[in-house]
Amino acid sequence: MGSSGKSGGTRSWANPLRDDRDKRLPRIAGPCSLVIFGVTGDLARRKLMPAVYDLASRGLLPPGFALVGFARRDWAAEDFGKVVHDAVRQHSRTPFREDVWERLAEGIRFVQGSFDDDESFDRLAKTIADLDRERGTGGNHAFYLAIPPGAFPTVCAQLSRSGLAHQQGEQWRRVVIEKPFGHDLDSARELNRVIGEVFPEDSVFRIDHYLGKETVQNILALRFANQLFDPLWNSHYVDHVQITMAEDIGLGGRAGYYDGIGAARDVIQNHLLQLLALTAMEEPISFEPAELQAEKIKVLSATRLAEPLAETTARGQYTGGWQGGQEVVGLLDEAGFAKDSTTETFAAITLEVDSRRWAGVPFYLRTGKRLGRRVTEIALVFKRAPHLPFDTTMTEELGENALVIRVQPDEGVTLRFGSKVPGSGMEVRDVNMDFSYGQAFTESSPEAYERLILDVLLGEPSLFPVDREVELSWQILDPVIEAWTAAGRPDPYEAGTWGPASAHEMLTRSGRDWRRP
Structure with missing residues (x-):
């Protein structure tokens, strides 16, 4: 498995002589983590966590992949692990396999905190740094904002203040935003401005699940x-x-x-x-x-x-x-x-x-x-x-x-x-x-x-x-x-x-x- 640099992708080669541009081969994510804000919500439980498991089941996540939950709940990592386990068993598309779950569970972390608390994001930054060292996530992290749009500015500001939005060299940091993208043209422009002050446009992924x-x-x-x-x-x-x-x-x-x-x-x-x-x-x-x-x-x-x-x-x-x-x-x-x-x-x-x-x-x-x-x-x-x-x-x-x-x-x-x-x-x-x-x-x-x-x-x-x-x-x-x-x-x-x-x-x-x- 070789690095694809900034794109964050790697390929699994059956034949080393095969053309690198062959689109028939599955693309496997490179070293990285996914951080979910709003991890206690219905979207995370019914869609996001099962989708992560299904990707792992299909062999499309790297061995050191990490899943980090951020929420107010006073949970230990084991509590969050059980939440993910139950969501996966109930909602995943692919059959539940214990060996897949055990590999995924090794990379599960939880950070307790609120969006307006500096110390919470400092703990998240430390968790991310630990994952880079322990799991080999390579400084590549995606932040999924499964939260109300009104909280976007606060979370983006915290990601900037704590250094979590900053990328160096070949590392990448990306932000994922759920709809609604504003409620009219003026609010959409303001939302784009707020996010654009922290993340460049090519690092912003606006989810429209229909696409x-x-x-x-x-x-x-x-x-x-x-x-x-x-x-x-x-x-x-x-x-x-x-x-x-x-x-x-x-x-x-x-x-x-x-x-x-x-x-x-x-x-x-x-x-x-x-x-x-x-x-x-x-x-x-x-x-x-x-x-x-x-x-x-x-x-x-x-x-x-x-x-x-x-x-x-x-x-x-x-x-x-x-x-x-x-x-x-x-x-x-x-x-x-x-x-x-x-x-x-x-x-x-x-x-x-x-x-x-x-x-x-x-x-x-x-x-x-x-x-x-x-x-x-x-x-x-x-x-x-x-x-x-x-x-x-x-x-x-x-x-x-x-x-x-x-x-x-x-x-x-x-x-x-x-x-x-x-x-x-x-x-x-x-x-x-x-x-x-x-x-x-x-x-x-x-x-x-x-x-x-x-x-x-x-x-x-x-x-x-x-x-x-x-x-x-x-x-x-x-x-x-x-x-x-x-x-x-x-x-x-x-x-x-x-x-x-x-x-x-x-x-x-x-x-x-x-x-x-």
């Missing part, structure tokens, strides 16, 4: 590795694009996070605008991070809201109803939400991309809670064929052709097209051609956090939005939030349906309909 999903990454392969699709991927053939993230769950128990934020800030600003960028971007010169980021920035810079916003956007708030055979309450009856809350649980917007490829093609983005089912998909809906040889009775059951990329669940791609119904007459009906990850590949897809944590340790920023992307996203969304704030209450929609009537009217004005996934 770590296998199907999202497959958008690039689908588009640029197949001549079949590229000639059709433009306004000559595409009528419109729908990007949907629907959830069937409500917000019980999440009022502290969600109230006052809403669906647009929570999902559209990050997940859906990133999916739009990957769908609409031009082919990059290469898949190097800078090239990918440059193309996404071009798309977001060319993206604007369709107007008037009263007709091209919609928001809603779920009321009581039936879902999955169970009666559920509306948002205003969920614990923690005020009876006069105007927080939207459904949001839909219409965007246009001012480029030669996409001129005149509307992009419809929607997200919501308590909708008909849980699904995330990108649907390119094609223009109708002239049907010159057919009369209306032959094609009355035929819809538009569509290419649908399913991000979750049942990851895959569906192509919808017309086919003749068997029989003596000429009748054309929609059929689907399906590709499913689960059926096509024997190996299960890694969890998004596995891929993203490994990329942090490797110094591979392709799947992480840079500061300019974050600011452009807020620049697009801010006018919508302002208009909705002035408009009063969101429109109601019954739990288990597909959103308020205003969302359906938004498309029917142009003779279109939302897909029912």
Whole structure:
């Protein structure tokens, strides 16, 4: 195992003569540690710790890897070790193996303290120095801020004061930030400024877990590795694009996070605008991070809201109803939400991309809670064929052709097209051609956090939005939030349906309909 220098990555070679650029080989993180702030939270327990174990189980972490937890709890290292053990046993993707756990447990440490206490961070600095000496972590450390955004400035200042953010020579220090990246353009710029005073931009990794999903990454392969699709991927053939993230769950128990934020800030600003960028971007010169980021920035810079916003956007708030055979309450009856809350649980917007490829093609983005089912998909809906040889009775059951990329669940791609119904007459009906990850590949897809944590340790920023992307996203969304704030209450929609009537009217004005996934 050889060092890859500043990139923080090493490779395991089966053949020493194999080309160093062979992408088929797994990339293994070099000597390093991961420090998790907010380690007692749900994200750390359900996602981060299991992802670390899964990486270790797959042999993608170095032998001396260390995992450090930082929290207020008065725990000994053994207590924290048990917390990690229980989280791994309950939530890991790969089978639990005692030998893997024992190797990982050797590098587990815990530091008790609070974010505003200098002595706590001095103890953390000593722990890090001890790991460099005892575990051979080489001065390479990633700091995962699984904490509320309001605590970012304090923690960053402490990392700077204690010297933990400082790197020397070939060493690296990186910071990982969970969304939300601010709550509007001004706050996002301030957040970028605060973090930028401590860490250079190439050491800042903003986690959008959707970008770590296998199907999202497959958008690039689908588009640029197949001549079949590229000639059709433009306004000559595409009528419109729908990007949907629907959830069937409500917000019980999440009022502290969600109230006052809403669906647009929570999902559209990050997940859906990133999916739009990957769908609409031009082919990059290469898949190097800078090239990918440059193309996404071009798309977001060319993206604007369709107007008037009263007709091209919609928001809603779920009321009581039936879902999955169970009666559920509306948002205003969920614990923690005020009876006069105007927080939207459904949001839909219409965007246009001012480029030669996409001129005149509307992009419809929607997200919501308590909708008909849980699904995330990108649907390119094609223009109708002239049907010159057919009369209306032959094609009355035929819809538009569509290419649908399913991000979750049942990851895959569906192509919808017309086919003749068997029989003596000429009748054309929609059929689907399906590709499913689960059926096509024997190996299960890694969890998004596995891929993203490994990329942090490797110094591979392709799947992480840079500061300019974050600011452009807020620049697009801010006018919508302002208009909705002035408009009063969101429109109601019954739990288990597909959103308020205003969302359906938004498309029917142009003779279109939302897909029912």
